[in-house]
Amino acid sequence: MFLTSFAVILAAAFGLDIVDNKEDKDLFNNYFKKMIHQLDAHEFYQNPYYKNIKIPEMKIGNSELKYDQFKPFEGFVCNDIIETKEGRQIPQIGFFETEFKFPAILENDRIWMTITPNEIETMKEAVDQAFGNVLTYGLGLGYFAYMVSEKENVESITVVEVNEDVIHLFTKYNLPQFTNPEKVQIIKADAFEYAQKHMPKANYDFVFTDLWHDVSDGKDMYLKMKQYENQCPNTVFTYWIEKSILCYL
Structure with a gap:
């Protein structure tokens, strides 16, 4: 109904x-x-990250860590775009019958990083595929790092993040709640500089890139990062909301 x-x-x-x-x-x-x-709000609240990681509400520098919420029947993007055989693009819009709270990081009072059903659904494939020594560009609230660190076939997770405030929030409040924090290494660096100078030497098995807010600011960064794939022919590369980005290229 x-x-x-x-x-x-x-x-x-x-x-x-x-x-x-x-x-x-x-x-x-x-x-x-x-x-x-x-x-179903209950289904998402059973997600391991939601169940096991609790964040404080606080500000550090220009960054604010808090719980935001979707109001009942508030529409929001909930998954990657679907493209039909005819070339039509169908956005995926979700809503909850009840209020739904989710963790978020704001920068200068603008929501920058969240863990909503959209992030959970659009990272499922990358989380499922990750194995061995994993590299991820972009830390956020550590959702990908947490989910991957729980996998037995993942030996290590290296996270490249340039924002010092985000790193501080994660290492002080989120990482201590991980079951396997010893698997996680944080490197403060520019993603593209690291990809060019260090990634080829490290022999990563799996790389996941999540540097953009949405498709509008992601296209150029996606294309730039794709250029570094040929330096690591034995590495599996995946990208956040790649299906949506490809619809606009």
């Missing part, structure tokens, strides 16, 4: 007439039903 109602309200907000206009009605039936998802 809620799912259909949410989809109808969204269609109305877009100015679609799904009653009397056949084209609008077809668009609604063919795409909106694939786009809208009612999510």
Whole structure:
């Protein structure tokens, strides 16, 4: 019931007439039903990171660590874009029936890093694939590092992060809560400089890059990082929201 109602309200907000206009009605039936998802808050709260990592609410420098929330029936991006065989791009929009709290880092009062259902869903594949000696560009709140550190087939996780405040917040409050903190090494460095000078010498098995806020600021960085893949022919490379980025290239 809620799912259909949410989809109808969204269609109305877009100015679609799904009653009397056949084209609008077809668009609604063919795409909106694939786009809208009612999510289960309990299911996400059972995620290992949510269950085991608790963050304090505080400020350090220009960075603020806090819990933010989605209001009941507030729509948000919840997964990578789906591209149909015809080339249509279908965004994935989710909502909860109840309020949903999630950890976030703000920089200069702007949300920069979060762990929402979108991050959880869009990192699933990379987490599942990670093995051996792992390198990740971008620390955030340490979701990827935590999930990967729990895997038996992962020996180490090297995290390259340039923001000293983010590193401080993570190492002081998040990392001590990890089950396997000894697997994690943090390197303060520029990601592209590290990729050029150090990555080829380290023989990483798996590399995950998560440096951007969304597609709008990610395209150029994605293409730049892709250039370094040929220096490590035996390494598996993956990128956050790569499917969405590729839709705009």
